[in-house]
Amino acid sequence: MAKTLPELRTQIDALDLELLALLNQRASLAHEVGEIKRADGSAVFRPERETQVISSLQAANPGPLKNASLAVIWREIMSACRALEAAQRVAYLGPAGTFSEQAALQFFGASIERVLCASIDEVFRATAAGSAEFGVVPIENSSEGVISRSLDLLLNSPLHIIGETSFLVRHNLLRLKPTLADIEVVYAHPQALAQCQDWLSTHLPQAERRAAASNAEGARLAATNPAWAAIASERAASEFGLHVASHAIQDDAFNRTRFAVVCLPQTLAAPLATGNDCVSLIVSVPNRPGAVHDLLVPLKKHGVSMTRFESRPARSGQWEYYFYIDLQGHPSQPHVAAALKELQSLCAFCKVLGTYPVGE
Numbered sequence: 001m002a003k004t005l006p007e008l009r010t011q012i013d014a015l016d017l018e019l020l021a022l023l024n025q026r027a028s029l030a031h032e033v034g035e036i037k038r039a040d041g042s043a044v045f046r047p048e049r050e051t052q053v054i055s056s057l058q059a060a061n062p063g064p065l066k067n068a069s070l071a072v073i074w075r076e077i078m079s080a081c082r083a084l085e086a087a088q089r090v091a092y093l094g095p096a097g098t099f100s101e102q103a104a105l106q107f108f109g110a111s112i113e114r115v116l117c118a119s120i121d122e123v124f125r126a127t128a129a130g131s132a133e134f135g136v137v138p139i140e141n142s143s144e145g146v147i148s149r150s151l152d153l154l155l156n157s158p159l160h161i162i163g164e165t166s167f168l169v170r171h172n173l174l175r176l177k178p179t180l181a182d183i184e185v186v187y188a189h190p191q192a193l194a195q196c197q198d199w200l201s202t203h204l205p206q207a208e209r210r211a212a213a214s215n216a217e218g219a220r221l222a223a224t225n226p227a228w229a230a231i232a233s234e235r236a237a238s239e240f241g242l243h244v245a246s247h248a249i250q251d252d253a254f255n256r257t258r259f260a261v262v263c264l265p266q267t268l269a270a271p272l273a274t275g276n277d278c279v280s281l282i283v284s285v286p287n288r289p290g291a292v293h294d295l296l297v298p299l300k301k302h303g304v305s306m307t308r309f310e311s312r313p314a315r316s317g318q319w320e321y322y323f324y325i326d327l328q329g330h331p332s333q334p335h336v337a338a339a340l341k342e343l344q345s346l347c348a349f350c351k352v353l354g355t356y357p358v359g360e
């Protein structure tokens with residue numbers, strides 16, 4: 001005979017108590033790991049270990065829990081365990097409710113100390129100065145291209161990339177009223193205004209578009225005037241007490257933004273290989289015919305895939321460029337090491353930005 005609701009809930013309560021005991025046992029072990037790390041001065045956060053923990057559990061998962069749910073649950077379990085070892089301060093573009101915050105929480109879990117910054121420049125500064133151990137910055141958007149400020153700052157920064165994370169970005173029109181009537185101004189970060197320009201032209205052709213330092217800052221402003229609206233996340237709507245007057249207004253339904261996680265090399269050295277890794281580089285080549293083509297030869301020769309190739313002006317006034325390249329693999333693999341060595345010998349400039357596990 002099928003169990004009754006009270007019977008099922010009694011069983012769930014009993015299992016929750018077992019889970020609680022097990023989670024606390026796990027937390028105690030992590031605490032002991034933390035003591036060892038404190039004694040030998042090594043880093044608390046080990047992204048490759050966390051990736052390995054989640055992949056092993058996913059491989060062993062009999063269901064019905066989905067692998068994606070399992071990843072979310074263990075991200076939070078490890079975040080809480082990590083916080084018992086030592087608080088991890090993470091800097092990102094604030095205020096609360098930004099997509100950068102969503103990225104930081106998706107990557108590190110919620111048990112972090114949040115260091116909210118007023119600009120991407122400040123995220124780099126806070127992380128380089130040690131006010132935060134890690135920084136999270138947007139790198140590229142699938143509909144608008146690269147976030148040039150982040151790429152330019154990576155060029156001269158002492159920080160390196162130790163991880164990445166991405167998600168589908170859904171923009172919403174937020175305001176104090178639930179309708180689209182009588183909107184005079186729409187605030188948003190310039191990237192968000194660009195990602196919603198068709199929708200704005202169709203639905204709010206009269207409204208003035210004003211740039212805000214972040215979407216959440218735009219939402220904060222929209223909460224001060226009923227004739228103002230903002231483009232931001234649903235998180236920002238609840239943060240600032242706004243209605244979602246229109247959902248998912250981005251022009252591209254698959255609008256995805258990718259974020260890099262950066263830190264000083266002394267905070268965390270390059271993560272060890274996980275089997276699904278990436279190397280990010282900035283290179284420039286001598287200004288002569290075929291130089292860019294020559295760059296690709298060592299990659300082809302050693303069978304290394306390039307997953308990204310972007311250019312940024314070198315600002316020398318000479319039509320010279322920096323190329324931002326992502327390679328598949330880890331420098332501990334001989335074919336990747338050989339390709340990197342040959343590539344470096346061809347470049348006028350080469351900076352390895354980081355080696356890290358490929359993110360979500």
Ligand SMILES: O=C(O)C(=O)C[C@]1(C(=O)O)C=C[C@@H](O)C=C1
Binds near residue numbers: 034
């Ligand atoms: O294995 C470790 O090094 C731990 O500190 C434990 C643990 C975990 O909770 O599993 C926590 C933090 C690290 O980032 C990796 C894993």
